[in-house]
Amino acid sequence: MTTADVLVTPRFLGTRRRSRSWSLLTRASVPVALLVVWQAASATGLLDPQVLASPGSVVGALRELAESGQLADFLAASATRAAIGVSLGVVAGLVLGVLAGASALGEELIDPSMQMYRAVPFLALVPLLLSWFGVGETFKIVLIAVSAVAPMYAYTYLGVRGVDRKVVEAARGFGLRGFRLVWEVILPCARPNLLMALRICLSVSLTGLIAAEQIGTTEGIGYLVSLSQQYFRSDYMVLCILLYALLGVLIDTAIRFLEHVALPWRSGVAAR
């Protein structure tokens, strides 16, 4: 009997389904391992507290801040700033992006200027904005808004351009035009892309928040960063980084929730 005649069970070539709990455990493993290494290095004295504070002292700093009530105040101050600035920037970017994406005239009028604006790092605008608005709250909100406009515009524009032209043509055939075409067909079709735009825009404006809060502030996480730098407290430095990371995670969770609510046809398909 030659090997050509031998029958074998086909070897499984697909991918195995991963269990949910196992996947969760894998996700957590690397951050936890880093934490363990950090704690071990601090406890054995291998890590100089001047270089990096121990996890314990960071927790201590957090407790100190929470007990004095400053943590809540600072978080609220930062979140308010971010919310107002981002809202302004998102609305401006959205409107400009839809106008440029949906109409040829809008594209000709808006896109060249926005592409130039997009090429300028928003941090380069800090001196100008400072001279216009001073170091007060207005400056901070404007800087965050300015940082949010460009990415929101760029991805909204792409998202609107990416809407299936054939569906739009069909809608025109049924008499839709102008604002109603945008509202009833183009925006709903572009919604997945608009949410991606929002996601990218929010992560960029977090940088705007940090930059804004480094200058002339008396509350907010950015203020805490400058304080820790002044007094050379590495426990507070690490705490601030963690707080910003937390803010990022919160934003991400919010967007995920929004995606779930705003894209029901996706979950409908996935459930099948």
Next chain:
Amino acid sequence: MTVTLATATGGSTTSPAPAVRIRGLRKVYDGKAVLDGIDLDVAPGQLVALLGPSGTGKTTLLRLLAGFERPDAGELGVPLARTTVYQEPRLVPAHRVLRNVMLGQRGTAANRAAALASLAEVGLADKARSWPATLSGGEAQRVALARALVREPRLLLLDEPFAALDALTRLKMHDLVERLRRRHDPAIVMVTHDVDEALRLADRVVMLRDGHVSVDLLVDLPHPRAITDPHLLAHRRRLLAELGVDTPEATP
């Protein structure tokens, strides 16, 4: 080369006012006249199949009738109420089926009722709340048909509406179209590559070549038609020969 297998060209004026009137229609792309002086009348309630290979201007003619293109010369007369079904369903993925049928209409109770009735006609009353992405190809195309018919068009334009469906679904769609025609009776211009589809459904088959009407064939057979009808088979062989496909003589 113009072969007129039966006379039904532009000049036929025995019927009342036509549903479509085309005179000297010309459309040029990149210096090449895709349509070079087309004359064609479509009678109310008539189903005209535009048959022929790709690139002969069938879809261009349909897009001109729909208003998606401008003619370079000639006259076009079409009814105000006209709708199109395309090869793809072209549903808005972010709207449920019912809202897709009502696209561009006000959300009045009367419109909702009409849309639901239209969905019931195509056998999809239970899918009104579904998302387009959950439909099969045939179901989505039936929604597209319902969306076109709910507006009570006097002219229905079909651009290869069944080309992307599987063979069995396509046959069922043919039955559906025949049923819907009996109820709504719009004039229909249907682009197709499929000779059998054209002969099954159409009152008249028009072929384009080099920008002109090369064949204008009246298919004066009762509906529903048996595929084995000898008249139909004779038409089929002639049309296929015109398209450059030789078929063996039937051996009884």
